[in-house]
Amino acid sequence: MKKSVLYSLVVLFMFGCQDNDKHLNLDGEKLLKQKCSSCHNLDLPPKTFENEVAPPMMAVAFHVSDFIKVNQEDERVVKSIAFVKDYVVNPSVEKSFCDKESLKAYGLMPSQKGKVTQDELQAIAEYIFSHYTPKNLQEAQAIQRKLDMMPKGQRLALQNNCLTCHRVDKDLVGPSFASIAKKYKNDTTVMQESIANGSSKKYKNFRGVLMPAFKDKISKEDIKTISEWIVKR
Numbered sequence: 001m002k003k004s005v006l007y008s009l010v011v012l013f014m015f016g017c018q019d020n021d022k023h024l025n026l027d028g029e030k031l032l033k034q035k036c037s038s039c040h041n042l043d044l045p046p047k048t049f050e051n052e053v054a055p056p057m058m059a060v061a062f063h064v065s066d067f068i069k070v071n072q073e074d075e076r077v078v079k080s081i082a083f084v085k086d087y088v089v090n091p092s093v094e095k096s097f098c099d100k101e102s103l104k105a106y107g108l109m110p111s112q113k114g115k116v117t118q119d120e121l122q123a124i125a126e127y128i129f130s131h132y133t134p135k136n137l138q139e140a141q142a143i144q145r146k147l148d149m150m151p152k153g154q155r156l157a158l159q160n161n162c163l164t165c166h167r168v169d170k171d172l173v174g175p176s177f178a179s180i181a182k183k184y185k186n187d188t189t190v191m192q193e194s195i196a197n198g199s200s201k202k203y204k205n206f207r208g209v210l211m212p213a214f215k216d217k218i219s220k221e222d223i224k225t226i227s228e229w230i231v232k233r
């Protein structure tokens, strides 16, 4: 008995120590996802504004940092972080920077007291004001514009990481899309089958390398769209 009590104490002590260490390098991005994403949309920029129960985190970040009262510019981030740390545990209509109509539509944020510590909030808020910035928004929008302009098949190939192994005009880990297209001309049946179920040993320069199966990750229709892009590009 005594031994087990002692053991529990040792374990408690060890975990207590670990906890203290962790405060020094909490992951704000992960914590934001864990503690805030059930209500706030975290996308930069949000892809949809439907079914919202709270303002998107991007709007929260821009709001707070725009409206916070500062005497000097260099106080802005520090004061914004302090606002978030307070607001999350002590929200009120008076403190909220939400306009009255939105506040009425969303309802006041329920206090998260007991669900998140001040150290965790420090990490979360630091992440918020370094990630949701006009510069990062512009970059994300520029990438999105590029994606929007691509043919859908190319966009799907990019988004599904096909390009980690394939290039259009040169062999990489797998054969070039150009050489695959040449082989099948306009018939994409075999290609669709291979993308869905994987392929190996068909290309003599790539013996021993497996083309993984994608049927659980990509819909039949999208596989068809990618295959048609490969032959028609």
Ligand code: HEC
Pocket: 032, 035, 036, 037, 038, 039, 040, 053, 054, 055, 059, 060, 063, 064, 083, 084, 087, 088, 091, 092, 095, 096, 097, 098, 103, 106, 107, 108, 109, 110, 112, 116, 124
């Ligand atoms: C249960 C749902 C819910 C959770 C969980 C939640 N929020 Fe909110 N939050 C809201 C709602 C609703 C609003 C809008 C109304 C308001 O301003 O109180 C809001 C508003 C805010 C505001 C004020 C925005 C402004 O413009 O004044 C901040 C800051 C904020 N949330 C941060 C957080 C952070 C950080 C977390 C995670 C630790 C979090 N929230 C978790 C629902 C939630």
Ligand code: HEC
Pocket: 157, 160, 161, 162, 163, 164, 165, 166, 173, 174, 175, 180, 190, 191, 192, 194, 195, 199, 200, 201, 202, 203, 204, 206, 207, 209, 210, 211, 212, 214, 226, 230
């Ligand atoms: C891990 C690397 C890897 C990834 C990721 C990958 N491929 Fe492949 N792919 C290969 C290899 C290697 C081959 C050659 C296989 C063989 O010899 O049969 C191949 C072959 C192919 C073929 C020819 C199959 C045939 O039957 O002739 C097509 C089409 C193809 N890949 C499309 C894709 C698409 C589309 C994606 C993304 C959804 C993708 N690949 C992702 C490695 C990869």
